Amino acid sequence: MPQQQPVRVGLVGFGQTGRQIYDLASRSNDVEVVAIADIGQPDILHYLLCAETRDAERHTLEGNFLVNPRFRARLMHMNEPREMPWDLFDVDMVIDATGNFRQRHFMEAHLNNGARRVLLRTLPGDDIDRIVMPGINGGDARVEDRMLSAGSATTTALCLLLHALSREFAINCGSMTSIHAYTSDQALQDYAGSDYRRSRSAAENIIPNSHEAGLWLGRILPQFEGKIVTSALNVPIHEGCLLDVNLVFADSGVTADAVNDAMRRQASSYPGILDVVEDPVVSSDIIGNAHSLVFDTQGTLKAGSYTVKTLGWYETLGHAARLLDVVRLYAALDQQGGAA
Numbered sequence: 001m002p003q004q005q006p007v008r009v010g011l012v013g014f015g016q017t018g019r020q021i022y023d024l025a026s027r028s029n030d031v032e033v034v035a036i037a038d039i040g041q042p043d044i045l046h047y048l049l050c051a052e053t054r055d056a057e058r059h060t061l062e063g064n065f066l067v068n069p070r071f072r073a074r075l076m077h078m079n080e081p082r083e084m085p086w087d088l089f090d091v092d093m094v095i096d097a098t099g100n101f102r103q104r105h106f107m108e109a110h111l112n113n114g115a116r117r118v119l120l121r122t123l124p125g126d127d128i129d130r131i132v133m134p135g136i137n138g139g140d141a142r143v144e145d146r147m148l149s150a151g152s153a154t155t156t157a158l159c160l161l162l163h164a165l166s167r168e169f170a171i172n173c174g175s176m177t178s179i180h181a182y183t184s185d186q187a188l189q190d191y192a193g194s195d196y197r198r199s200r201s202a203a204e205n206i207i208p209n210s211h212e213a214g215l216w217l218g219r220i221l222p223q224f225e226g227k228i229v230t231s232a233l234n235v236p237i238h239e240g241c242l243l244d245v246n247l248v249f250a251d252s253g254v255t256a257d258a259v260n261d262a263m264r265r266q267a268s269s270y271p272g273i274l275d276v277v278e279d280p281v282v283s284s285d286i287i288g289n290a291h292s293l294v295f296d297t298q299g300t301l302k303a304g305s306y307t308v309k310t311l312g313w314y315e316t317l318g319h320a321a322r323l324l325d326v327v328r329l330y331a332a333l334d335q336q337g338g339a340a
């Protein structure tokens, strides 16, 4: 059997998510990051990587290359998708981890420059080929897909909860609030931004925010199209997010214990992706956890006849891990079907 070549990834954006993807790939045996485009200076990007990772000495900067024991990645100081020369690096998948290039025309620019596929770290801004979540709708992926999104960390956590519970119960509708760590697009001090509340200091406030998960849910789980409303509260913590979901069940007999038991049973169907915690954890306990949802059995409460409230934890590391899972999913499809 011929040895399978590592999948070659190009990264756009070496921020929190980009660095997590790079570090995870450097510890894998099947994915290589071969080129990275970012507006940051190479020495600063290397410094940030080393500040956040364990075994920082594994990552060195050699000229314009970030080097680790498994591969070398060319750092490219550029900011326009149409200028990024993916053909020079024989890139299988470009991962956009900036959140800035969610429209089709940006994704087409990466494809025109030689990338075989493009994967967004965020929900898309336009209609694209597929929003893919391994373990949830990975079976729908097609070898001809080119423009992809892995959703977002919050969307994945919500989809996992709905996917797992709907295997055991009928769910009529619900609401989700993500109690979310602040993100780098928020201002530390009050600063005029894209909307009123997001112009207020992230370090000092609980900031109510919209969330697009509900708009795209039907593309991932068609049975929930238009049934779940979604929003966020951005809070002054650096990392660790909490998903608060109220679900209205069709059957009044569904108890909090039944929901917890179902999640305990279902967790084994999503290895490495969904976990269940029985301990009284708080947000900092979840940092470094690569699951996309850690369901909290102590948070489950029943209200009235049909409504059950649930809590679940997640952090961006889980999303970085899922992005690499999508890369692997398409590599396996290419392997089975021959690269299109």
Ligand SMILES: NC(=O)c1ccc[n+]([C@@H]2O[C@H](COP(=O)([O-])OP(=O)(O)OC[C@H]3O[C@@H](n4cnc5c(N)ncnc54)[C@H](O)[C@@H]3O)[C@@H](O)[C@H]2O)c1
Residues within 6 Å of the ligand: 012, 013, 014, 015, 016, 017, 018, 037, 038, 039, 040, 078, 079, 080, 097, 098, 099, 100, 121, 122, 152, 153, 181, 182, 183, 184, 185, 316
């Ligand atoms: N981290 C989260 O919890 C979270 C949650 C939801 C959404 N998001 C969004 O996802 C995106 C990525 O998240 P992150 O936390 O990794 O962000 P980040 O700010 O840490 O990283 C973004 C990186 O992209 C680079 N960049 C920006 N514009 C660029 C351009 N034109 N060309 C090349 N590089 C460019 C920046 O220099 C930075 O290194 C952001 O839009 C963020 O708002 C993040």
